[in-house]
Amino acid sequence: MSGATPGPLLEVDGVSVRFGALLALQQVSLTVQPGEVLAIIGPNGAGKTTLLNVISGFYHPYQGRIRFAGRDRTWLRPPDVAALGIARTFQNVALFRGMSVLDNIMTGRLLRMRGNVLLDALWWGPARRQELEHRAFVERIIDFLEIQAIRKTPAGRLPYGLQKRVELARALAAEPQLLLLDEPMAGMNVEEKEDMCRFILDVNDEFDTTIALIEHDMGVVMDISDRVIVLDYGRKIADGTPEQVRKDQAVLDAYLGVAHD
Amino acid sequence: MTTIESALDTFPKLVRANAERWPDKVAIREKDFGIWQSYTWRDYEQRARRIALGLASLGFARGDKTAIVGDNRPELYWAVAATQALGGVPVPLYQDSIEKELAYIVDHAEARFAVVEDQEQVDKLLHIKAQCPRLEYVIYDDPRGLRSYSEPCLLSLAELEERGEKFALGHPGYLDDAIAHGGSDDTAVICYTSGTTGSPKGAMLSYRNLVTMSRIASEREGLRPDDESLAYLPMAWVGDHVLSYAQGIVTGFTINCPESAATVLHDLKEIGPTYFFAPPRIWENLLTNVMIRLEDAAWPKRKLVQLFLGQAQDLERRRLAGRPLPLLPRLLRPLGAALVYGPLRDNLGLRRIRIAYTAGEAIGPEMFVFFRALGINLKQLYGMTEASVFVAVQKDGDVRLDTVGTPMPQVEIRISEQGEVLFRSPGVFKGYFKNPEATRQTLEDGWIRSGDAGFLDASGHLKIIDRAKDVSRLAGGTIFAPKYLENKLKFSPYVKEAVCIGQDRPFVTALVNIDLVAVGNWAERRGIAYTSYTDLSQRPEVSELIQGEVARVNGTLLEDEVLAGARICKFLILHKELDPDDEEITRTRKVRRGYVAQKYAALIEALYGERDRVTVDAKVTYEDGRTGVIRADVRICDVAVDAR
Numbered sequence: 001m002s003g004a005t006p007g008p009l010l011e012v013d014g015v016s017v018r019f020g021a022l023l024a025l026q027q028v029s030l031t032v033q034p035g036e037v038l039a040i041i042g043p044n045g046a047g048k049t050t051l052l053n054v055i056s057g058f059y060h061p062y063q064g065r066i067r068f069a070g071r072d073r074t075w076l077r078p079p080d081v082a083a084l085g086i087a088r089t090f091q092n093v094a095l096f097r098g099m100s101v102l103d104n105i106m107t108g109r110l111l112r113m114r115g116n117v118l119l120d121a122l123w124w125g126p127a128r129r130q131e132l133e134h135r136a137f138v139e140r141i142i143d144f145l146e147i148q149a150i151r152k153t154p155a156g157r158l159p160y161g162l163q164k165r166v167e168l169a170r171a172l173a174a175e176p177q178l179l180l181l182d183e184p185m186a187g188m189n190v191e192e193k194e195d196m197c198r199f200i201l202d203v204n205d206e207f208d209t210t211i212a213l214i215e216h217d218m219g220v221v222m223d224i225s226d227r228v229i230v231l232d233y234g235r236k237i238a239d240g241t242p243e244q245v246r247k248d249q250a251v252l253d254a255y256l257g258v259a260h261d
Numbered sequence: 262m263t264t265i266e267s268a269l270d271t272f273p274k275l276v277r278a279n280a281e282r283w284p285d286k287v288a289i290r291e292k293d294f295g296i297w298q299s300y301t302w303r304d305y306e307q308r309a310r311r312i313a314l315g316l317a318s319l320g321f322a323r324g325d326k327t328a329i330v331g332d333n334r335p336e337l338y339w340a341v342a343a344t345q346a347l348g349g350v351p352v353p354l355y356q357d358s359i360e361k362e363l364a365y366i367v368d369h370a371e372a373r374f375a376v377v378e379d380q381e382q383v384d385k386l387l388h389i390k391a392q393c394p395r396l397e398y399v400i401y402d403d404p405r406g407l408r409s410y411s412e413p414c415l416l417s418l419a420e421l422e423e424r425g426e427k428f429a430l431g432h433p434g435y436l437d438d439a440i441a442h443g444g445s446d447d448t449a450v451i452c453y454t455s456g457t458t459g460s461p462k463g464a465m466l467s468y469r470n471l472v473t474m475s476r477i478a479s480e481r482e483g484l485r486p487d488d489e490s491l492a493y494l495p496m497a498w499v500g501d502h503v504l505s506y507a508q509g510i511v512t513g514f515t516i517n518c519p520e521s522a523a524t525v526l527h528d529l530k531e532i533g534p535t536y537f538f539a540p541p542r543i544w545e546n547l548l549t550n551v552m553i554r555l556e557d558a559a560w561p562k563r564k565l566v567q568l569f570l571g572q573a574q575d576l577e578r579r580r581l582a583g584r585p586l587p588l589l590p591r592l593l594r595p596l597g598a599a600l601v602y603g604p605l606r607d608n609l610g611l612r613r614i615r616i617a618y619t620a621g622e623a624i625g626p627e628m629f630v631f632f633r634a635l636g637i638n639l640k641q642l643y644g645m646t647e648a649s650v651f652v653a654v655q656k657d658g659d660v661r662l663d664t665v666g667t668p669m670p671q672v673e674i675r676i677s678e679q680g681e682v683l684f685r686s687p688g689v690f691k692g693y694f695k696n697p698e699a700t701r702q703t704l705e706d707g708w709i710r711s712g713d714a715g716f717l718d719a720s721g722h723l724k725i726i727d728r729a730k731d732v733s734r735l736a737g738g739t740i741f742a743p744k745y746l747e748n749k750l751k752f753s754p755y756v757k758e759a760v761c762i763g764q765d766r767p768f769v770t771a772l773v774n775i776d777l778v779a780v781g782n783w784a785e786r787r788g789i790a791y792t793s794y795t796d797l798s799q800r801p802e803v804s805e806l807i808q809g810e811v812a813r814v815n816g817t818l819l820e821d822e823v824l825a826g827a828r829i830c831k832f833l834i835l836h837k838e839l840d841p842d843d844e845e846i847t848r849t850r851k852v853r854r855g856y857v858a859q860k861y862a863a864l865i866e867a868l869y870g871e872r873d874r875v876t877v878d879a880k881v882t883y884e885d886g887r888t889g890v891i892r893a894d895v896r897i898c899d900v901a902v903d904a905r
Contacts, residue, residue: 149523151295
């Protein structure tokens, strides 16, 4: 299957997820192409976060397959998914509140560190070299996201908008191929949203990271995504460019409501 | 007598000499990726050379102008030197200018090239390019976010330097010839002064102006090649251009560029400069930080610090006034130095300071005393763009509270019949670019009209009262110097900005801007909830707080016979911050009185009326140039003035 032409980075094929009697996702299929910014939208409870959770291995589908970079990995656990090159941020910020911003971002590098308790404790030889390399990479991200001023600040003391940015930094530290962002702009004011948009586009541009994001702000979605997927009641109801989706009747019905006869 | 050796009369020549004299001495540092990266004088010269050759490859001609826009970055300083090496004129601009301001200056200066920091500035320049027909190339340093830009006029600094290398192969000796062509009467830089009135004016300063004044100042103040300074003020401000760029090259000391505007105070601590200059607002920031942390400290600590600070300030005030010093505080001073002053100075990053200036605006006396009391050699510098900065500086050991010191060597000061300060010096500029009318108004037979009212006292110290056009009288004839009152108000950590009104009025009133950080902290500790700046500013508790501050200022006025009549009777707290984007203050944070009086005319009338509340709509300009409206209900507060 995968071979000559570079195929999609991620393929979700007929995936269904159920919680008891509730079908959170029904037969959802989608692809994520390398290098694109894909937005997943939909009304509350449409299954957007569930979809991200399935992709990142928190949930497992009872039906369907997920392929990443050409390999089937429907049944992997979250750490293994992360090791494959998928990083994510959370709808409710999930940082280590008592740790500094720098340390929080360093945790994003953990998967790439080769540990040796003794050498680490002595901070000697390869352990020291390794830490310096990782720190240098983290500093690039700090510079990139313009958070130099809060490097040493405990994450819990930061305002919400900055915490979101730190979370993005931590996800980037893992050098992911695919970045999943769960409502990166929720609760932000206009200016913070504009900053975040710029960062997302810059990440896509600079690190060549493929991005799939969930977002509610339609203006943002239309501005920054290459492609939009719309979910409603666990089903995919539209898939196309922002222009196409904006005009799609099924989408308008899902958002504005429709009279059922 | 200082003369310029003909071999070293321009900055490119001086840079080359520095690179030969101190090839491995650090010339400039920049904090990047969390680490201080150092560049030696050899690096400085080579990078400037590569950039110059790159510009030459694009057809840079003598007399071309280069707009420089961005935070203080070594690359931008090199671009300044590179432009000068080719016989061109750098025009540094404020990096936070909105497009309209940028367009005016880039067009007026006829800039053909622009060297800018990053995407933010590139976007602005691309937007205004249509209005600036002469602008041909935009060169950027930081490529982030610019990969997909395809405009043919865009070029990265790395590409430029590459082109320069190729160009050098085909044109050996080109640059050295160009540098040799430069002479001391060429224009070295055009600094646009923001001006509290009207459009910006471009002051042309020659190499003779800058090199001579830098030498004079370095000699008199005893600057050394091993000094360290922090280059953090806008490059467009003549203060940074002279004190960082020009003096750095002439004296050979190291300048340090902070990581970002938000990290300046932290970087200050890491560098511990020996030579530091700041406008009063930065000293205010430092003081506010100290005060906030002091209020958060535990009771015994707070009391201890307050005790020693009080004593030190008392001592310093006596010393500045030339009065005898009482014995007990003098004996306690070493203890205070060990327990309070030293650690505090260290904490602020001011421990190694040999020379510190406050410039740009008059500093509040309380603030001045505070820093001097800590043992920091803070001195007032009186200068102007048109004079290559230096006019008068307080001499070490001869510092007084109420004067700006004695004239620099080779500077003559004269007071006109109207009481305006006039001066003449080797630093007097060549004139305003394409504005002979304004030049005529400012420059008369080599004398510059400063626009400040002042006088020379018996010992030759220059004393500035206020802007000549601002000093006026109340309806009753009492002298009213608004800046003087405003500075007193601004000493309070809670007051960020103040505008006093009183000309031809029965009494003095004030418009006050609260300091969001300090008042926000104060409100938080008292459990006062607020949603926004506007909301906080109109809380009754905040009014009471500011009322106390105004009463304190009124109290200190009683000591002064002349000004006692000009106490503040009423004030109101503005619902929004005065903002350069709204043209209420200049980028260097000078209040534009005329504009404020006009914009807030309704509020000012209310201050002289009977009502205790007034509703306003205020137009605000966002950073991207869009405008919106803030509506607020502003309360008017009386201050009890005892009739004495």
